[in-house]
Amino acid sequence: MKQQHVTFLKWFWGIFIAGCLLIYFIFIMIVKGWLGYLPPLEELQNPKNRYATEIFSADRQSLGRYYRQENRVGVQYTDLSPDLVNALIATEDVRFYQHTGVDVKSLFRAIVTLGQAGGGSTLTQQLAKQLWSPRAHNIFMRAMQKPIEWVIATQLERLYSKDEILLMYLNQFDFLYNAVGIKSAAQVYFSTTPNQLTIEQSAMLVGMCKNPALYNPIRHPERTMNRRNTVLNQMYKYDYITEEQCDSLKQLPLDIHYSSVDHKQGLAPYFREYLRLVLTAKEPKQSNYSEWNQLQYEIDKQQWDENPLYGWCNKNTKPDGTPYDIYQDGLRIYTTIDSRMQRYAEEAVHEHMVFKQDQFFKEKKKRSYAPFSKDLSTEEINSIMNRAIRQTDRYRTMKKQGFTAKQIDEAFNTPVEMQIFSYDGLIDTIMSPRDSVKWLKHFLRCGFMAMDPHNGQVKAYVGGPDFAHFQFDMATMGRRQIGSTVKPYLYTLAMDEGMWPCDTAKNVEYTLIDGNGVEWTPRDAHPEQVGETVSLTWGLKKSSNWITAYLMSLFTPEQLAKLMHSFGIKGPIDPVVSMCLGTCDVSVEEMVDAYTTFVNKGIRIEPLYVTHIEDSNGNLLGTFTAPTHEVISKNTSYKMIYMLEKVITEGTGMRLRGSQYQLYMPMGGKTGTSQNHSDGWFVGFTPEIVAGCWVGGEDRSIHFDSMDKGQGARTALPIYGLFMQKVYNDPELGYSREATFDIPEWFDPNAGCK
Numbered sequence: 001m002k003q004q005h006v007t008f009l010k011w012f013w014g015i016f017i018a019g020c021l022l023i024y025f026i027f028i029m030i031v032k033g034w035l036g037y038l039p040p041l042e043e044l045q046n047p048k049n050r051y052a053t054e055i056f057s058a059d060r061q062s063l064g065r066y067y068r069q070e071n072r073v074g075v076q077y078t079d080l081s082p083d084l085v086n087a088l089i090a091t092e093d094v095r096f097y098q099h100t101g102v103d104v105k106s107l108f109r110a111i112v113t114l115g116q117a118g119g120g121s122t123l124t125q126q127l128a129k130q131l132w133s134p135r136a137h138n139i140f141m142r143a144m145q146k147p148i149e150w151v152i153a154t155q156l157e158r159l160y161s162k163d164e165i166l167l168m169y170l171n172q173f174d175f176l177y178n179a180v181g182i183k184s185a186a187q188v189y190f191s192t193t194p195n196q197l198t199i200e201q202s203a204m205l206v207g208m209c210k211n212p213a214l215y216n217p218i219r220h221p222e223r224t225m226n227r228r229n230t231v232l233n234q235m236y237k238y239d240y241i242t243e244e245q246c247d248s249l250k251q252l253p254l255d256i257h258y259s260s261v262d263h264k265q266g267l268a269p270y271f272r273e274y275l276r277l278v279l280t281a282k283e284p285k286q287s288n289y290s291e292w293n294q295l296q297y298e299i300d301k302q303q304w305d306e307n308p309l310y311g312w313c314n315k316n317t318k319p320d321g322t323p324y325d326i327y328q329d330g331l332r333i334y335t336t337i338d339s340r341m342q343r344y345a346e347e348a349v350h351e352h353m354v355f356k357q358d359q360f361f362k363e364k365k366k367r368s369y370a371p372f373s374k375d376l377s378t379e380e381i382n383s384i385m386n387r388a389i390r391q392t393d394r395y396r397t398m399k400k401q402g403f404t405a406k407q408i409d410e411a412f413n414t415p416v417e418m419q420i421f422s423y424d425g426l427i428d429t430i431m432s433p434r435d436s437v438k439w440l441k442h443f444l445r446c447g448f449m450a451m452d453p454h455n456g457q458v459k460a461y462v463g464g465p466d467f468a469h470f471q472f473d474m475a476t477m478g479r480r481q482i483g484s485t486v487k488p489y490l491y492t493l494a495m496d497e498g499m500w501p502c503d504t505a506k507n508v509e510y511t512l513i514d515g516n517g518v519e520w521t522p523r524d525a526h527p528e529q530v531g532e533t534v535s536l537t538w539g540l541k542k543s544s545n546w547i548t549a550y551l552m553s554l555f556t557p558e559q560l561a562k563l564m565h566s567f568g569i570k571g572p573i574d575p576v577v578s579m580c581l582g583t584c585d586v587s588v589e590e591m592v593d594a595y596t597t598f599v600n601k602g603i604r605i606e607p608l609y610v611t612h613i614e615d616s617n618g619n620l621l622g623t624f625t626a627p628t629h630e631v632i633s634k635n636t637s638y639k640m641i642y643m644l645e646k647v648i649t650e651g652t653g654m655r656l657r658g659s660q661y662q663l664y665m666p667m668g669g670k671t672g673t674s675q676n677h678s679d680g681w682f683v684g685f686t687p688e689i690v691a692g693c694w695v696g697g698e699d700r701s702i703h704f705d706s707m708d709k710g711q712g713a714r715t716a717l718p719i720y721g722l723f724m725q726k727v728y729n730d731p732e733l734g735y736s737r738e739a740t741f742d743i744p745e746w747f748d749p750n751a752g753c754k
Contacts, residue, residue: 051181051330051616055272058457058611061339062187064272068327072180074616077167079195080182084202085166086240091206091231093123094238096166100157121149123169128152130172170194175205176212177260189217191257199241200249203231217256225254268342270463270473275335275609279326281311299570309610309624316622330616336457336608341727345448345460348722353465354423355718356444356695359709364442371442373676373701384699388437421469440469441698447474447588448719449607450691453596456608456626459689460723472698479571479585480694483712484543484652485672485681486582488598488640489564491540494551495639496563496632500752501537510549512577515557520577522549525707540643541651543671545581552580566631567594568604582672591683592692598640598668599685601742602632641741642749644668644685652713653684661721665728665737669720671712678703680715687739689727693719 051074052067065071089096099122121129128149156165175185182205186194190201197205207227208215217224229250236246266272283304289297303310313324324331364370372381389395389412398408412434419426420439431439448462463473472478495501507529511521522545529538539547552560557575564573564584573584589607597604608626615621632640645668647653652671656663669684678700683692695715697703704710728735 050328052184053326053329053331053333055275055333055335057267057335057337057339057342058459059339061267063268063335063337063339063342064266066272066276066326070174070180070328071178071184072171073183074171074181074330075167075183075194077163079193080167080170081195081197081202083199083240084170084182084194084197084206087199087202087206087231087235088123088166088170088209090234090238090240092126092209094234096123097162099124100154102153122153124153124156124165125149127165127169127172128156130169173209174212175208176216177218177258188259189256191259199235199245200228200232200252200255203235203249204228204254207231217254218258221254221256228254265468267339267346268337268461269467270475271335271337271342271461271609273467273471274461274463274473274476275333276326278310278609279312279333280314282314283311295572302570306627308622312613312622324621331621332614332616332618334611334613336452336459336611337461338459338733340730340733341450341459342461344726344730345450345462345723348719348726349446349448349462349465350423351722352718353444353446353695356709356715357423357442360444360704361442363705363709371438371697371702372699373703374705375676376701380701384701385434385438388441389434392433392437394433421466441702443470443698444695444702444715445470445472445474445478445698446693446695446716446719447478448691448693448723449475449588449592450689450723451592451596451607452688453599453605453685453690456596456605456628457611458607458609460691470698474588474694476587476589478694479587480679480696480700481582481674482584482586482591483582483672483674483679483681485591485670485683485692485712486564486580486584487540487543487548488644488670489567489594490548490551490555490560490580491536491643492632492636492640493555493560493563494536495636497555498752499536500750501535501639501643502750502753503536504533505536505539505547505550507532507534507539507544507546509546510553512549512553514577515575522546522578522581537643537646540670541646543647543652548580549577552577563631564594566604566629567597568606568629569594582674588692588694591681592690595683595685595690595692597631598637598644599687599690599741600637601634602630602637604629604631635747638743638747639749641668641743644670647671648684653682653717655713655717656684656721656724661725663721663724663728666740667724671717673707673711673713676700676703677707677710680710680712682712682717682720684720684724686724686735687741688735689724691720691723693717695719 050070051072052065052070054065054073055063057063065073102122102125160168170182172181173185174180175188177188179185179188182194185205186192186197186201189205190197192201204217204224204227207224207230208217210227214220215224215227232241232246232249235241236243241249281300281304284297284300286294286297308315313326317323318329360371367374369376369381372384395408395412398411403411413432415430415432417428417430418436419428420431420436421443443465445464446462447464448460449458450460451458461475463475463477464470507527508531509521509523511519514520524545527544527546528542534544534547536547536551538544539550557577557579560579561573561575569584569586569590571585571590573579576583593604593607606627606629608624610624612623613621645666648656648667648669653669655661656667656669665686667684667686669682672681672683673679679694679696681692681694683690685691693716708714727733728737
């Protein structure tokens with residue numbers, strides 16, 4: 001019996017020592033990199049965290065993020081709520097500040113109790129798993145990963161402080177619904193920031209760390225509440241909260257303020273998309289542009305050469321020599337947009353567009369040609385519709401799948417269940433895809449921008465009525481005929497050549513000869529004081545086509561085109577006499593940029609969208625300022641301000657002075673309406689803000705039948721008026737109704753006539 005005991009002990013100790021040696025050699029092989037994967041020291045010192053780029057407004061509000069798969073934004077330890085830290089330690093690793101990566105005591109307890117008394121993984125091990133362990137598909141793989149995580153955890157403990165490890169863990173964890181990291185989670189579930197999380201909110205998020213799918217507050221609120229209360233019990237158990245706090249907090253509901261993460265939602269979606277395209281632009285290659293799009297190549301090439309923001313990610317490189325990636329490098333982009341002014345702009349657009357859309361539907365109701373002009377033939381309407389259908393995702397998909405033209409046509413004419421857009425929300429209906437395309441064409445589009453005329457900072461940017469459904473950006477990408485908003489350029493040419501606002505002309509019909517020897521006689525929509533001698537000021541404030549034609553007769557179209565280009569108009573301008581009535585296509589951005597010249601003493605300042613960019617650690621990577629261009633003399637700008645103020649006080653912009661908007665501060669501006677009232681414009685300015693707006697249909701053939709409803713004073717001016725009213729009624733923005741244009745007291749705009 002004794003011999004058997006001795007033999008047993010020999011075998012026991014032999015197996016034990018052999019097991020210890022095996023474990024020792026396993027760890028040696030892991031450390032040496034012979035078994036499994038151990039990240040190199042450089043990667044342990046600088047984990048490859050993929051952080052979303054965050055966009056900030058001028059008043060330091062988050063506008064949104066750029067990311068591919070993970071909406072993760074890093075925060076600093078000081079940005080964490082102490083309650084969040086306490087909840088995490090009490091629940092996941094109460095001996096966090098005592099162990100060195102592996103908690104031997106907790107590990108043995110987990111082995112002995114088979115996990116019933118809690119797991120043995122420390123927060124550091126969990127971080128190692130998040131950063132470097134691939135998903136295990138079976139128990140054997142997971143068992144092999146454990147010792148590797150132990151080694152990585154001890155390495156992390158040597159390289160980082162406890163606070164840094166805890167911070168990395170919270171920045172890495174995926175809380176579902178694109179909420180990767182604690183900052184995103186706090187925003188998605190509670191619409192707050194990590195430093196503002198309450199005890200019960202912190203407890204819920206920490207409770208999700210055990211298993212976010214199991215404790216999903218959206219799908220399993222009751223189960224999540226029970227888990228939250230378990231965390232609160234742990235906090236009480238380890239003296240982070242009192243018993244009274246624990247009992248009272250457990251009675252509270254989850255009170256989720258869920259906000260989904262969607263780049264099509266939130267503030268300034270058109271601006272965020274514009275900025276993304278600008279930052280990630282590649283150097284233009286002419287071969288990549290079709291023959292009909294060479295103008296865009298020239299514009300893009302100029303932007304690449306002269307605008308440091310254009311293509312910034314590809315022009316600048318990280319320390320390792322690779323270009324910046326806005327989707328995973330955690331950049332912080334500080335824009336000039338003011339979140340409050342942006343909100344006012346979007347509110348103004350929505351309020352007025354809902355009203356105008358109702359008018360449009362009523363006018364087009366039961367008209368067979370709707371939403372198009374009554375002047376179009378059935379063949380022309382069908383041609384427009386067929387072109388629109390070919391641009392849809394449904395058509396491209398069916399074409400790619402090999403469907404015939406007949407099959408595609410049948411599919412587009414077959415009614416199906418679908419949801420369609422309305423300003424009151426999505427509507428469930430049965431409609432053919434073709435009719436759904438026509439339905440969307442009923443909706444009027446718009447573009448709006450506001451900027452500071454002295455430093456170029458763009459304060460508000462709206463590219464359309466609803467980004468989720470109308471993503472084409474009419475603030476910068478869209479170009480439409482500008483109508484009478486072109487007239488201030490012609491009047492500027494006259495003033496710069498020595499004329500004065502008080503100079504006169506006969507208010508009669510004028511016939512001009514174009515470059516081909518063809519006569520051109522513009523008509524005046526609402527002629528007043530016919531045959532009388534009127535001042536140029538009168539001509540501009542009444543937007544008289546006859547006085548405009550008179551001025552055009554004094555100059556060449558080439559002179560006006562050259563001046564307009566100096567005003568920042570980038571597109572082609574056909575130098576013909578009719579250009580004086582606004583036949584050229586221009587963007588809202590260019591018009592607003594151009595009108596800064598008047599306020600800024602003849603100096604045009606380009607729009608500035610970003611002030612600076614930082615990396616994820618707050619290091620400055622680039623700063624930006626707005627380029628300036630001398631366009632006209634100071635005296636000419638003073639003359640133009642005088643006349644454009646008259647447009648507001650006595651002319652086509654008088655509605656802004658009325659009871660609806662009550663904008664009685666110094667202000668200038670100009671309305672504009674293109675041929676067939678396809679485009680409605682208004683560009684205006686105060687001493688502190690220049691803003692412009694365009695309203696029209698997706699196609700030029702979509703417009704009001706009535707001139708009264710379709711002119712710029714009815715379509716675009718109200719958006720400007722609503723925006724300015726909201727801005728100047730907000731004292732926190734700092735704009736004053738008492739501010740005046742910086743014009744010397746000695747300057748007399750009518751001195752040349754005395």
